[in-house]
Amino acid sequence: MEIGIEMQENIRAFSNLMMMYECAIREVKTKLEVLDAEFSVRYKRNPISSIQSRVKKPVSIYKKLKKYGLEISEENILNGLHDVAGVRVVCPFIDDIYMVAALLAKQDDITVLKVKDYIKNPKENGYRSYHMIVEIPVFFSKGKTPMKVEIQIRTIAMDFWASLEHQLRYKKDIEKVEGHVEISRRLLACAETISDTDRQMQEIKQMIGDFNDLS
Numbered sequence: 001m002e003i004g005i006e007m008q009e010n011i012r013a014f015s016n017l018m019m020m021y022e023c024a025i026r027e028v029k030t031k032l033e034v035l036d037a038e039f040s041v042r043y044k045r046n047p048i049s050s051i052q053s054r055v056k057k058p059v060s061i062y063k064k065l066k067k068y069g070l071e072i073s074e075e076n077i078l079n080g081l082h083d084v085a086g087v088r089v090v091c092p093f094i095d096d097i098y099m100v101a102a103l104l105a106k107q108d109d110i111t112v113l114k115v116k117d118y119i120k121n122p123k124e125n126g127y128r129s130y131h132m133i134v135e136i137p138v139f140f141s142k143g144k145t146p147m148k149v150e151i152q153i154r155t156i157a158m159d160f161w162a163s164l165e166h167q168l169r170y171k172k173d174i175e176k177v178e179g180h181v182e183i184s185r186r187l188l189a190c191a192e193t194i195s196d197t198d199r200q201m202q203e204i205k206q207m208i209g210d211f212n213d214l215s
């Protein structure tokens with residue numbers, strides 16, 4: 001099959017854009033790794049347990065643009081979508097989340113565009129996480145481009161729940177399963193149990209003595 005010139009050009013432009021998002025992710029990851037490394041030396045403790053990242057798949061980009069009624073174009077992806085680049089940060093304790101978020105937000109090359117605090121305001125299904133949409137400049141040969149990155153920060157416990165809930169929900173359309181009200185109720189109950197445990201671990205840490213006040 002022959003691919004037309006226009007198609008080739010579109011594919012090239014799309015690959016280039018995805019490369020740019022990959023680079024934005026690397027910038028954010030480096031910032032997080034630097035904070036974690038500094039902490040590790042200063043306090044012999046890591047406020048970050050793990051970092052995962054992903055660039056949104058082409059199909060999902062297409063679906064989301066369609067949902068927003070936008071044509072597929074480089075401009076619409078850059079301006080209309082905020083979760084093409086995603087970084088997930090998993091922390092041991094609840095207060096690590098707010099510390100990491102604050103330390104990132106105060107860096108002068110980071111602009112925080114939006115914050116959704118699903119820890120203070122959990123979703124109805126029990127989902128908890130701290131979400132930030134940030135803009136970060138990435139330097140390419142043609143100059144610097146501000147790129148949007150979605151950062152999700154959560155505890156190990158919140159990540160445990162969200163990962164399992166995501167698996168369960170996406171395997172099947174829960175709404176269509178018999179007893180879905182009971183399933184949702186039980187998932188919510190698990191979220192509450194986990195959240196209570198998170199709070200207790202936080203309190204135990206405070207009883208031992210706060211050792212991570214980076215002032």
Ligand code: GTP
Pocket residue numbers: 083116123125127131152161162163165166
């Ligand atoms: P999306 O269209 O899903 O990107 O949502 P949004 O643009 O309204 O943003 P929001 O901050 O609410 O959610 C963004 C991301 O958080 C999702 O893509 C998921 O990765 C995660 N998330 C949000 N809600 C849930 C949930 O109920 N369960 C799980 N497992 N993850 C969630």
Ligand code: MG
Pocket residue numbers: 083
């Ligand atoms: Mg999303």
